[in-house]
Amino acid sequence: MSLINRQKIADGVYFNSVKDSRFKTMRITANLIVPLSAQTASANTLLLGVLSRSCRQYPDFTALSKKLSSLYGAELTVNSGKTGDRHVLSISAAGIDDRYAFGGESVARELSQLLCGVIFEPNISGGAFLSEEVEQERRQLFDLIDSEFNEKRIYASNQLIKYMCGNEVFGTPRYGTVESINEVTPESLYKTWQELLRTANVEIMYVGDSSPEKAIEVFTETFSSISRSPAEITNEIVRSAEREQSIVEEMELAQSTVVMGFRGGIAVPDAQTNAARLMCAVLGGTAQSKLFCNVREKQSLCYYCASRYDTQKGIMLVYSGVEGKNIEKAKAAILKEIEDMKKGEISDFEVESTKLALINAFRSSNDTVSGIESWYTSQLFNGEFKSIDEMSDEMSRVTKAEIIAAAQKLSLDTVYILKNKEEVK
């Protein structure tokens, strides 16, 4: 197992590194973490886009792209995501290891510098970002929001969270809203940037063979010159459903999508979190799961039927694509599988094979750069890092009784149905 080294380099800023010589590439990500809020989600996401377009040294998109391409197709990517009630803004640089460069140049060092450059030395003038850069990213953010509507499975799960968590911070879309995106100006974005550098909790993740010393040095130096006041972030957990609601939307489609949202009653840092994950995997996480074997294979109702557990929020989602006339049948079949679990109808084979499958997935993640990065990133809010072997041991110790107890805590909150129009009578 590749072990992680964590060090504090400034107030609320940590540098986490995994040194690993097996890979041909390296990757460094800066995660800037702030409270999720409807007021700032759009500006923060827009800022992320603008930062990754150019910087003082490479002042336009083409200059920056050329630099990346000549570093053997290196990548600079951004992501605006939610982890519980936290807005996680990530900027990553990835490229080949120095050993493979034609002329022996240090790709790792250049990429670390480039990452610092785009975060700390953006392309600004007179207390504002360049307006054409902001407009270009604003337009692309609108495109991104509209494209989430194109993919109906993504759209349906977004809609489910919107309705299920409408009164919670978590209901805020990660990209914010069209209105708040429109309110951003080049001047306000400059303030957003300064505020982010001052208040974000920063977690830098590095995976690679080359030494991360240079990157640590640059980040330490830069953050030491900023007066820091890291924001406190809370994460609300709704333990059980207070109502059961059903929302139906109709559209001209060939197939209907059903998404069911359950309150799981268990979330990080609860001791039963592993039991909840395992319970969800037994239900619909593998090709041997109850949903796959019974709803898909035996009843032939759908091509996909799966479940996913959000351990930060204690929310379980079940997804399925079915024919309009089979919606009620599929819903009943899914609920029956859950009722069976609550009654203890889980075989030893189901428990053991699901454990094997999960542990296999854990171990495999150690064989890719991005797998190692996400293994640790996903634990940033768990209070401590566990290695794959530690987590595998914990998982294998979960008992059937604990899985049944976790299933018994499930309560249905919201059903969202995207119904194909032709079937509506």
Add this chain to the structure above:
Amino acid sequence: MNIREIRSDRAGDSYFEISHDSGLTVYVYPKEGYRSIYAIIGTNYGSINTCFSLDGGEKITVPDGIAHYLEHKLFECEEGDAFAKYAKTGASANAYTSFEKTCYLFSCTDRFEESLEILLDFVQEPYFTPQTVAKEQGIIGQEIKMYDDSPEWRVMFNMLENMYHSHPVRIDIAGTVESIAEITAEKLYECYNTFYNLNNMALCVAGNITVEQVLGVLDRKLKPCEKHEIRNYFEDEPYEIVKPYIEQDFPVMMPMFNLGFKERAEGVLDEKGLAQTEILLSMLASPTSKLYRELMDLNLINSSFAYELFEGPGYCSVLFSGESRAPKQAAEMIKDYITRVKTDGLDREEFEIARRAVYGDVISSLNNVSSIANSVLAYHFSNNEMFRHIDAIAEASFEDVEKRLSGMLDVNNCTLSVVKSPDSEV
């Protein structure tokens, strides 16, 4: 049995090619320090092989989508499905059918030999009855409908239908609800017996593995196959496209497009041709290119913009795709740019940048056991070799790339496909 080691100093890796006595070609790609193993077996048979003959016998035509149907059904054996067997070993298994091949795979970190035995058993022991065949129609029917609702999938197939007159690449891999209704157990056996011959297949294993471990299982499990002559028939495909434009209304907010240039299909490209084409396309349309910048500045594309060389037996084309609020304008601009570059010539600095970017991409892909195994298998079926491809990228010359451009991307032989919302004009 013949074992050959293939090395690359550039990539710092090596792997083994084994011609097994059973007829199967086997590749073993050890990755030091890795814990996982990824194994994939494929047959040179995909959705386009719907008309064929065996050993000079009569021509057989089978329903569209049958290769994919067969993939679903092979997972089943007399005692239940293969997933249940893998459940005992902890391996994560899957399968896929593409235009030209069908593959079955698993990844594991433990009990590799048992998992490989499961894989070899079910690909060698078909079990279909009228009941099990009928059951699959519901599941596959829903799979087809899921793709019907995917604008990305539709925009591509609409484009292929307008590019190819008769080549079966124009037909959805899974077929249609109507065509799969014609599939019977007998037809499945007919396809199986033709294409699932070990001489027509290859296995690749990458990760925490040795040649001896793999051979131990193969020697025990493989039943030698007699070599047969398989002939695939494709109707003559003219050079010209069918129609230059098609659009479909869809519940989308962001219109999508595919602009496809039909190329002459003169057998699949070799390593050099592939390397030159990849560098050329990177020069023309990567985020570094002038074209990308011009399209962006006029708000005609966003970062979803992509390009692809799309080729296989009897078909070859270059696709540009993405989301755009004005796809017709974007397409015109791409065509104008290509015309301009063909007249003015390519830029040497851009060539150098693209050569490095394409090289870095391929080197990076060697990190990952699944991409290694999938690539090695793909190179096998196109008669290419991965490390020769890497060398060809590193050694590509500007002149060769320029020469390649002159023979492709005919702006008078391309077709645009658009998916848009019913209430918008594009």
